[in-house]
Amino acid sequence: MLDKTDEQKAITDMVRQFADEQILPNAERYDHEDAFPEPIVEQMRELGLFGVTIPEEYGGMGLDLTTYTLIVEELSRGWISISGIVNTHFIGSYLLMKFGTDEQRQKYLPRMATGEIRAAFSLSEPELGSDVQAIKTAAKKLDDGAYEINGQKMWVTNGLKAGLVFTLVKTDPGADPRHRGMTCFIAEKEPDVSENSGEYAGFTVPPQLKKMGYKGVESTELVFDGYRCPAENILGGEEVGLNKGFAQMMDALEVGRVNVAARGVGIAQRALELALRYSQERKTFGKQIADHQAIQFKLADMATQVEAARLLTLRAARLKDAGERSDLEAGMAKLFASEAGRFCVEESFRIHGGYGYSKEYEIERLYRDAPLLLIGEGTSEIQRMVIGKKLLQRHKI
Ligand SMILES: Cc1cc2nc3c(=O)[nH]c(=O)nc-3n(C[C@H](O)[C@H](O)[C@H](O)COP(=O)(O)OP(=O)(O)OC[C@H]3O[C@@H](n4cnc5c(N)ncnc54)[C@H](O)[C@@H]3O)c2cc1C
Numbered sequence: 001m002l003d004k005t006d007e008q009k010a011i012t013d014m015v016r017q018f019a020d021e022q023i024l025p026n027a028e029r030y031d032h033e034d035a036f037p038e039p040i041v042e043q044m045r046e047l048g049l050f051g052v053t054i055p056e057e058y059g060g061m062g063l064d065l066t067t068y069t070l071i072v073e074e075l076s077r078g079w080i081s082i083s084g085i086v087n088t089h090f091i092g093s094y095l096l097m098k099f100g101t102d103e104q105r106q107k108y109l110p111r112m113a114t115g116e117i118r119a120a121f122s123l124s125e126p127e128l129g130s131d132v133q134a135i136k137t138a139a140k141k142l143d144d145g146a147y148e149i150n151g152q153k154m155w156v157t158n159g160l161k162a163g164l165v166f167t168l169v170k171t172d173p174g175a176d177p178r179h180r181g182m183t184c185f186i187a188e189k190e191p192d193v194s195e196n197s198g199e200y201a202g203f204t205v206p207p208q209l210k211k212m213g214y215k216g217v218e219s220t221e222l223v224f225d226g227y228r229c230p231a232e233n234i235l236g237g238e239e240v241g242l243n244k245g246f247a248q249m250m251d252a253l254e255v256g257r258v259n260v261a262a263r264g265v266g267i268a269q270r271a272l273e274l275a276l277r278y279s280q281e282r283k284t285f286g287k288q289i290a291d292h293q294a295i296q297f298k299l300a301d302m303a304t305q306v307e308a309a310r311l312l313t314l315r316a317a318r319l320k321d322a323g324e325r326s327d328l329e330a331g332m333a334k335l336f337a338s339e340a341g342r343f344c345v346e347e348s349f350r351i352h353g354g355y356g357y358s359k360e361y362e363i364e365r366l367y368r369d370a371p372l373l374l375i376g377e378g379t380s381e382i383q384r385m386v387i388g389k390k391l392l393q394r395h396k397i
Contacts, residue, residue, distance in 0.1 A: 001314050008067050015074040018047065023078030024362075031079070031365050034215040036161070041085060044115065049075075049086060051113030054093050058109035065255060066317040069262040073310070076266025077273075080369050081216040083263050085118070088157050090259060091252050092119025092166050095184065099236045099248045104186065108164060117191065120162035121256075122153045122222060123249060129155070129375075130382050132246065133178040137224060138170040139185065145231050147171075149185065149202075149224040157376075159220030160205050163191040166235065166252075167222075168245050175243065184235040184245035187227070202227035213368030254327055255320065256377045257334035261313040264337030264373050267366055268306045271341075271348035274363050275299060279351050289351070298351060302344045309337035328390040335383035338373035345370040 004012065022040055030037045044050065052068050054060025068090065075083040093112050096105055111117045128134040137151025149169055156165065165187045175181025189200045196203040204223040211219060234241040235248055276299060279290035289295045316333040319326035345366045349356040356363045374380055 001311050001318070004070070007063075008070055011063070011067060012070045012074055014047070015049075015071050016077075018043070019074050019078030023075070023082055027079040027081075028359075028362065028365060030216045031081070031213075032215075032359065036218070037082065037216050040082060041115075044082075044086070048113075050089055050115030050118065051093075052086075053090060053097075054109050054113040055097070058105065058113055060093075060109070060113040064317075064321040065258060066314060066321050069258055069313060069317040072259055072262035073266040073269070073313075076263040077270045078266075079216075079365075080263050080267055080372065081214055083266070084157055084214065084217040087256070087259050087263075088121040088162070089115075089119045091121045091256050092164060094255055095166055095235060095248060095252050096186075098251065099184075099241065099244075101232075101237045101240075103232070104235070104237075108186070112164075117163035118158060118161060120156050120158040120165045121252070122156045122159075122165050122167045124153065124155045126152060126154045126221075130379060132168070132249070133182075135168060135170055135182060137167070138173065139183065139229065140171075141231075142228070147185065147229045147231060147234075149187070149227045149229055151224050153222040153224075155209070156220050156222050157217060159222055160194070160208065160218045161191050162189075164188055165222065166249075167224075168249050171245075172243055179246035181243055182246040183242055184248050185229050186233045186235055187224075187229055188233065200227070212371070213365065214372045253377055254330045257330040257383075258313060258316045258320065258326075260373055260377045261309065261316065261330070261333035261337035264334075264339075264341035265306065265310045265313055267341040267370055267373070268302070268309060268337070268344035271344040271363065271366055271370075272299070272302045272306055274366075275302060275344075275348035275351045278348075278355075282353070295351060298347045302347050305340040305343055309333075309340040312336050328387060328394065331378075331383045331386040331390065334377060335380055335387065339380060341370045341373050 048061055051060030052063050056062040072083050123132050139147040139149045142148055167185050167187045168182055171183040172181030189196050189203045194205045202225045206221045208218045208220055231238040279295050280288050282289045312333040316326050316329035319329055349363050349367050352363050355361050
């Protein structure tokens with residue numbers, strides 16, 4: 001499971017070096033200032049990291065989910081905000097590759113592959129996150145054939161800087177079941193502009209939400225107030241895509257879960273590295289703390305969790321790449337790896353003693369960052385619901 005092809009080895013070595021040289025030395029500064037890491041993102045564009053899974057014919061690298069997963073682990077080991085900048089973009093490109101029309105792929109993928117335009121992904125609203133079918137933001141068809149979107153979205157990662165927001169809205173309020181009345185629109189806007197005008201009028205991005213961690217990358221609300229979206233921006237085209245958005249988004253969430261799992265592995269791995277180092281530097285009762293068995297047990301539990309999380313994550317990615325069912329495995333990987341991230345960060349924090357509470361030490365940032373992974377792409381409770389449901393489907397008597 002851990003074997004890498006020569007290509008995978010070369011690219012993960014390159015990204016690890018990038019994380020060591022460019023991300024880790026700068027992450028604390030950007031985190032403390034809550035500033036967008038523009039120079040790092042610029043280098044990621046040059047390295048082609050916005051087009052990892054986009055086919056070569058559209059200017060991407062055409063690599064598989066397994067390789068992407070390995071890359072995300074390395075980026076997240078550096079700072080999960082950096083992987084967050086790529087992640088919703090990856091989900092957007094996945095949606096286009098799997099469900100988009102030829103015209104939609106031609107129009108967006110080449111510019112997405114270079115990172116010239118970046119994508120966000122918007123399901124959540126102020127009154128809902130887990131219960132996606134309760135979405136209230138609605139689109140209605142106008143006489144000229146375009147759709148008008150009204151409503152409010154919440155917690156949109158990359159909400160300000162993105163040029164495309166894959167937005168799930170209600171298009172048939174009377175649909176029963178509710179999920180049959182939802183459509184994914186490719187909502188275009190000006191990147192980095194709060195109040196859009198002209199053809200994007202009615203699309204407003206309020207000031208960034210203030211967060212405990214996961215700094216640097218913006219999380220925003222989105223307000224749609226009479227925003228016009230042409231029918232050709234329905235994912236998959238109007239004829240095929242209208243009222244099919246829920247299934248499209250749930251499909252994308254499956255790969256999104258593998259992606260969050262990889263972020264869990266990355267942050268857990270970093271927490272372990274910090275603990276291994278600090279425990280050999282700090283002395284108590286006349287010896288390094290690593291010589292106390294209680295500390296060794298913590299290190300052992302952390303290393304075991306990291307390894308298990310990595311294996312589950314790679315298994316889910318490899319199954320998906322092989323075209324096999326991976327819904328259950330993606331849920332397990334997301335659940336286990338995000339909890340492993342939280343566990344390892346907390347254990348590493350404890351090993352750091354009082355210094356873990358200091359902003360001078362990297363573990364303090366990880367302690368604020370790790371909980372996000374328990375929430376995004378479905379909470380741990382939701383993963384257990386997914387796993388339970390899929391288990392029963394697969395083992396029906
Ligand atoms: C920093 C950040 C970035 C985000 N980025 C995005 C993004 O880019 N796009 C996007 O669409 N969303 C994004 N989200 C939103 C995220 O997906 C939701 O917060 C998440 O799905 C949980 O939804 P909620 O916050 O509404 O919690 P709720 O759904 O209100 O849940 C509250 C609690 O109840 C539990 N719960 C809910 N239903 C059940 C049930 N049936 N059984 C048992 N327990 C249950 C949950 O597990 C949780 O513990 C982001 C969130 C954060 C914090």
